[in-house]
Amino acid sequence: MPTADAAVGPRGARQLHVRRVIAETDDAASFALEMPDDESFRYRPGQYLTVQVPSSQTGSVARCYSLASSPHEDAELIVTVKRTDSGYASNWLCDNVSAGDTLTVLPPSGRFTPASFDNDLLLFAGGSGITPVYSIARSALSQGKATITLFYANRHERSVIFARAIDELARAHPERLEVVHWLESVQGIPDRGAVRELARRRPGRQAFICGPGPFMSGVAAALEESGMSHKNIHREVFTSLSGNPFEESTEPEPTVDEPGTEGGVLTEVDLDGQTHVVDWPRGKTLVDVLLAKDIDVPYMCKDGECGSCQATIEQGSATMLRNDILDEEDIADGYLLTCQAVPQGDDPIRIVF
Ligand SMILES: Cc1cc2nc3c(=O)[nH]c(=O)nc-3n(C[C@H](O)[C@H](O)[C@H](O)COP(=O)(O)OP(=O)(O)OC[C@H]3O[C@@H](n4cnc5c(N)ncnc54)[C@H](O)[C@@H]3O)c2cc1C
Ligand code: FES
Structure with a gap:
């Protein structure tokens, strides 16, 4: 059996071999992919892979598929695709992918995961x-x-x-x-x-x-x-991505370095146990600001469609340019899609991932 292609594409994309295809129901199939041995493919239950599907019209489209496998129980990455009526990618995957093929995927992403396995x-x-x-x-x-x-x-x-x-x-x-x-x-x-x-x-x-x-x-x-x-x-929320993270440039525009300069808002960001203090320029999204500083912020679509960049705002004010994920109560609770968030007002902001 061949092993995972070592080639790493933009955003950590990998070509993974499909080891097995399992017909689950009349209109759903599971694809068991080889687990690459690099850290970036470690995942938490509830996270998803983003799969590249060829398209004669656009070159390719990207679709997210939740991992049905358990990182604690399974040696393969397993996604299960259900055909959507008139849907492009789900039908293409179910019709065309067989054991031995490769799929190009982005590393696992997403925040739909329990904080503890001991909470009921x-x-x-x-x-x-x-x-x-x-x-x-x-x-x-x-x-x-x-x-x-x-x-x-x-x-x-x-x-x-x-x-x-x-x-x-x-x-x-x-x-x-x-x-x-x-x-x-x-x-x-x-x-x-x-x-x-x-x-x-x-x-x-x-x-x-x-x-x-x-x-x-x-x-x-x-x-x-x-x-x-x-x-x-x-x-x-299961939606189809409108953008294509496999093909888009992910280079963020450079930002100013000094907190409080150029009319930006002083912002403290708690991420992975570290606190970063940044200047958050008006009109720039927080994900772009953090990426420009080489801070490893979670994100995938950058279009407000996948939810992987979600954080909470604990101080100050920000608004979202686009949001297909959070409802009004989520927003009232302080949740924010940081790929769409721009600062509001002058008060210092605190964001917790
Ligand atoms: C985090 C996440 C996890 C997911 N996990 C899973 C999973 O585990 N399993 C799974 O099966 N799916 C999952 N999805 C959904 C998956 O990503 C796709 O959205 C789904 O497979 C449909 O894609 P498609 O290309 O087949 O359909 P699309 O071509 O995107 O079509 C979707 C619908 O839109 C309609 N449509 C398409 N184009 C147009 C148009 N131009 N105008 C009007 N209507 C249009 C189609 O008729 C269809 O009803 C997940 C999504 C997300 C965001
Ligand atoms: S990265 Fe997808 S919603 Fe922000």
Whole structure:
């Protein structure tokens, strides 16, 4: 079996061999990729890969796919792709990629991951939204003490991705994993009252939701009605990227060095246990400011579409140029997409990643 191509492209892109393709359902397939041995491909459960898909029209397109594998359990990187009606990349991948092929991917990214595997979890998945949630569940069961309830909604029985594996997981951990399947063909659209009650009977948990937009907003609303704090509700939005991080220049424009000069705002950034003090020029996004200073800030799309650059603003004020991820309450809670954030006002700013 060939090994991972050592070539590293822009942004750490690697060509990885596809070891296996697994037909999961009639319209979803898993692609098990070889794990390269460099640090940049270490990942946390809930993170995703960005995959390059050739296109005769544009050269290529980029799409994100959550890792369904667990970093603690699996030696391969596994993404599971569900065909989208009239969708380009999902159908191309399912139709064209076989074992032995290579895929060009960017290193794992994303912030949809539990802070601890010991905190009890409420996991909600709709359809292909199971992928990050399955990785989180398996990782927490093997690495922590968390008790987990997985609410898993699907159109019908045939569309349940990982059905057998989830059954086996529940049988292996009867005291810690409870699975509630919801089939639209039998029970209709997931019922807000049922979700509310489920959450009420399991207080004090962290919730992770992934699935179609209406599913996620319905579940989030029900959780809040049950009394859960907005801060304990984490969502992963599945969208198609409009830009192409494989092809775009990622060189940030140079910024001034002296805090407080050229009308910028003095800004303290806490990132990976380090505090950086920077001048944040008006009109420049924080990700560009940090990249220009060689600070290793998390980001992927730079278009406000993926959420990997999310941080909280703890002091001062900033606004976002574009945002397809955060809702009004997230923003009220201080969450910010730093690839779209520009400073507001004159007060010093503090950002925590
Ligand atoms: C963090 C993250 C993780 C993800 N994880 C997964 C995962 O694990 N599994 C998974 O299957 N997906 C996942 N996705 C979604 C995935 O990235 C793609 O969005 C999905 O596969 C659809 O891509 P596509 O190219 O097939 O569809 P697209 O071609 O992007 O089309 C999507 C929809 O838009 C419509 N559309 C396309 N072009 C136009 C147009 N010009 N005008 C109007 N409508 C249009 C299409 O008809 C279709 O309904 C994830 C997304 C993100 C951001
Ligand atoms: S990098 Fe994708 S939202 Fe900011």
